[in-house]
Amino acid sequence: MIPFNTMVVLCGTGLLGVVSGIIGSFAVLRRRALMGDALAHAALPGICLAFLILGERHLPALLLGALITGTVGVLVVTTLRHATRIKEDAAIGIVLSVFFGAGVVLLRVIQNMPSGNRAGLDHYIYGKAAGMVVQDVQWIGGVCLVVILAAVLLYKEFTLLSFDTAFAATLGWPTLRLDIVMMGLLVIVTVVGLPAVGVVMMAAMLIIPGASARFWTERLHVMLILAAVFGGLTGIVGTWLSATFSRLPAGPVIVLVAAAIFVVSMTFAPRRGILARTLSHVNLRRRTARQNLLRTMYELVERDLDARPAVTPAALTRLRAWTEPHARRLLAAGARVGLIERTSDGHFRLTDRGLLEAVGVVRTHRLWEMFLIEQAHIATDHVDRDADSIEHVLGADIIRDLEDRLVQLGRWPHGTARPPRSPHEIAVDGGVTP
């Protein structure tokens, strides 16, 4: 049974993760991710000032202070960018460090005061989720509801604004005001997250769930839902870990959990993930190697196709820039998938299936060669190499299109089973045994 207090805290950080994921996704898509970072850091002096003015730790007041200096920070970034030639990244760097520095100075001033030590304001740097009470969570919950509602209502408007602001403006949308609303939501989420996650780590909470979600989908609404789920998981698991292993600050642990989700997404996501991309690359290389082998085998025995003589690995090396061990490896790979068979005297021959596939490969190659000669005016003695790199990626519809064009030009026989002869010389000398 989980203690009540822990439940409360887990609810709070879970909710926080959900809204950070949603609003952070838009920030990532709008390339505003670093703005969240500047904003969070700029909130620290506000928290300290609010405490200095009030003389006590009153959460809503501290967050109001954070809201004010955070907003000022954003405005300073915007002003620096518009009024001077300083670029946005530099402006963010300046605001982030200066405001954070001011915050740390104020923090030390407070700690030197008699009542300062008990205030526990230093938790705002790295976050202390365990400090949350029911009231805080109710508060966070309310803010989350408002933000989610706004994001759902303004989904269409935010999408348009994020994809193409100029177009949105020509449609008559008040892009500046929409942008301010979007930025305002970012400010609110950031400030609410500060007590639990801290100013240093809050940006990660905004950026990482959205960035992770993007790997899994090509649809915005799916991305937002995934980011909400990832954010929620991050908040709950991170808080639980930091509570279980005592004295671990919540913010950094939460960020590490988010990073774990990110690494998994980046690695294993279908299509966009590293693994999927590497695999498809390896597959292409393998297919290319196999097709090159089949074509070379075909060309070696083309004059006597019906007898289908066997060839030696050495014969392959004469047509291709392969070493003999490499040729043997390719042959072994071809034999494993049943395209090639080994004869009793240690030579190699295309199987029926191998011949069938080789015919297809050679057809494509010669179609493409012929097209290059006819349409791209590539010299006949160069065309073999130029054709090589492209032909392995041509789809069935492109091949059909190529054939139609060449048949029309009278450069390709209509409806033949076997491809016509190569437009260039293929020097076969020896290594072919019947």
Add this chain to the structure above:
Amino acid sequence: MTMNAAAVTSERPAMNRTSDSPGASQSAAPWPVEIHDMTVAYHRKPVLWDIDLAISRGHLTGIVGPNGAGKSTLIKAVLGLVPKASGRVTVYGKPYEQQRHLVGYVPQRESVDWDFPVSALDAVLMGRYGRLGWFRRPRKTDREAAMNALRQVGMADFAGRQIAQLSGGQQQRVFLARALVQEADIYFMDEPFAGVDAATEKAIVDLLRELKRTGRTVVAVHHDLQTVERYFDNVILLNMRVVAAGPVADVYTPMNLQNTYGGRLTILDEVAEAVRQAKPIR
């Protein structure tokens, strides 16, 4: 100002005003787009000087000029996307701000991040957002309009494809379809032919003719001097100012092209540089 039935007119420079044609009786009807005394500056460096233009109805007008001549800026300033230092723009006689619904826009393809997670159909649907109003979601009729527009540009088979997985030409066609569903009367297009394949070029030309056939007015920035005469009825030769404007047959002359593309610094360039030097940016 003398209204001019012929076509686009540049009101100010006398050199490119075509003589009034006999049937110049349409002066009562306002021009689809009129630009008065418009000057635009970036960082205090003027990029467009004192532009006066009237775009004629139901014609295809090309904007031609060298790099940095302000072709895109002209469109953006008309649409209020960059601030005007001076001047005003009217659409059918009323301020542009009141007439946005009549004006469609096809931005440069490079102006957006194509890795954005939406499908081609979603991107086209955005063209309907102007008429949808706050919080409203696209309805079935909007989706049908978007599908029809995709069909019209030969992209129906790619409706569900994520936009990053389209070729450059296909992306351009998505932008055109998005403008089509706006059902506007006047279209501004920024380099619609830039970097597209032959199939897309043909699709765009067909589309332009179709727009013209249905009485729409199109103004497009164009970079290919070879095709200006085939694709457009009128041409605006631009190099910071309007060098010439009017029917292609009248103003698309070697002399005007020389004046537009000529290598010499114009006096205006020098003035612009002097202004920039005298008032250093903040």
